[in-house]
Amino acid sequence: MNYTVLRVWGIPIRLNISLFVFLPILAWLIGSGEQLAAYATLINSMTPATVEAAQLTDADRWIIGTAAAIGLFASVTLHELGHAWAAMRYDIEVESITLWILGGLASLTEMPKEWNREFWIAVAGPVTSLLVGAVCLAALFVVPESATLVVFALGLLAVMNVVLAIFNMLPAFPMDGGRVLRAVLARNRSYVSATRTAARAGIAFAIVFIFLGVVVAFSPVLVLVALFIYIGATTESRTVVIAELLSGFSVSDLVSQSETVPADATAETILARLLSARRTNLAVVDKSGTVVGAITASALRDIRPAEYETTTVGEIATTDLPRIDGETSAFDALQELRSGRSEAVLVERDGVPIGLVSQEDFTAVLNFRRDTVAF
Structure with missing residues (x-):
């Protein structure tokens, strides 16, 4: 079940009900002691700010975790708007942007088969995330170090947006990197063949993620991501093949x-x-x-x-x-x-x-x- 909360450029931004369940969990995960300690080390290494997770109260951790969780999905929205902006530049209509437990999804009326169009639409999202991360990082140079909670929140968003961009650029279809891989492959081979190769790469990553999420370190979220990638890769591959087989036929x-x-x-x-x-x-x-x-x-x-x-x-x-x-x-x-x-x-x-x-x-x-x- 999805709820429309606002419109940007006429595009409805929708929240899936799974997000309401996951946000408190994400806030708790971010605000936990080990997580904040790791983030503090990253923030201190990237900026002139010096923050200490050990000095935070339980209330501070919840505030930081909640702000970072909400900010993360706001960043995901901007990421998807980056895809939407690039698609509209090619006169492709964007039906909606939906935020759910595993991120966001910009629904386009069609996916371009021209390799260069798909390439730029795919990379627009990660580029947007890098820009958002750079803005948050730059803000840390002007925010007073005494504003500990603000410094923590901005530092977390800077790190998260960079991670978001890098993770999405993994060549695991149907993620952005998988679409980039298909676009590059489609320069010299058929669209169907390029899709199959990108889908196989996605399935390989899904298997690796399931192994890491189950055997190496128990992580339900990583297993969910793996299942999402596997289902998305196989579905996209099958859909493209069917579309090609039915090409030229009317009902x-x-x-x-x-x-x-x-x-x-x-x-x-x-x-x-x-x-x-x-x-x-x-x-x-x-x-x-x-x-x-x-x-x-x-x-x-x-x-x-x-x-x-x-x-x-x-x-x-x-x-x-x-x-x-x-x-x-x-x-x-x-x-x-x-x-x-x-x-x-x-x-x-x-x-x-x-x-x-x-x-x-x-x-x-x-x-x-x-x-x-x-x-």
Whole structure:
């Protein structure tokens, strides 16, 4: 569940509910004795300020931890706004920026396949984090050393932003460094091949992180990051391959392959057709041949076998299916089908249904393309 808290350049900034749970934990982790002692050493080595973690009270630690936790996610927001700014420079719309337990995510309406565009959009985030870190570091040269809490908070944000930039530039897809790797590889090879290589690098990093988080030093957060990278890498690789396989197809191209059944046919007849066609759904047409819905295997399961001979398809057909224009690309149609709860969608041309398309139709086309196309 996400909550929109503000808009920047018209982009909604949303907070995921997981963030509300994680922020207090992060504040405690940052404010703990060992963590602050380590940060104090870094701050003292980078700036003229001298801070001592041992002199802080418990209240001071909570204040510093809370300020740093909130400041970190503010920094993540700026990081994502860096991506958004670069994307908008290429006229790519940014749908939203969402902050959650593992950071932030700028959702773009499309990811550019031009290597140079993806490169600059990817590096814009880490560059922004480095700039934010530099500003915090510079502030330490003017803030009085007596303002211990402020010095600690600014020092933490300086360190965190530098770490944020470095960590995001690891060549582990789908992180920024993985996208940079794909962009560089895409200069001399296909987009699909570059994605596969970047995804493999991401999976390798995920395995290393899981090993470190479980075997070397127990760290649930590192394990979560590893799972995020693994899922993101495999999902992106699969999505890019599917998009390439469906490239050049509109959803109406799939309709011609689908069968239709008359609304006055009996359930018994349709059961046999579903079995012979090895499908779980078929388009239903009225007497004029117009598609009016779909008959599914699940609908047949809802009636008793004794009623198969007396029940017509029209009586149990699903007629409130989602509708999609036939000119829609096959890939976009597949994404819409997967995001909904329906087993199929009605395809329209000029507002008139022309056929039914289900997951099975996409599977058949993808299998055929996979056997005939080499990447």
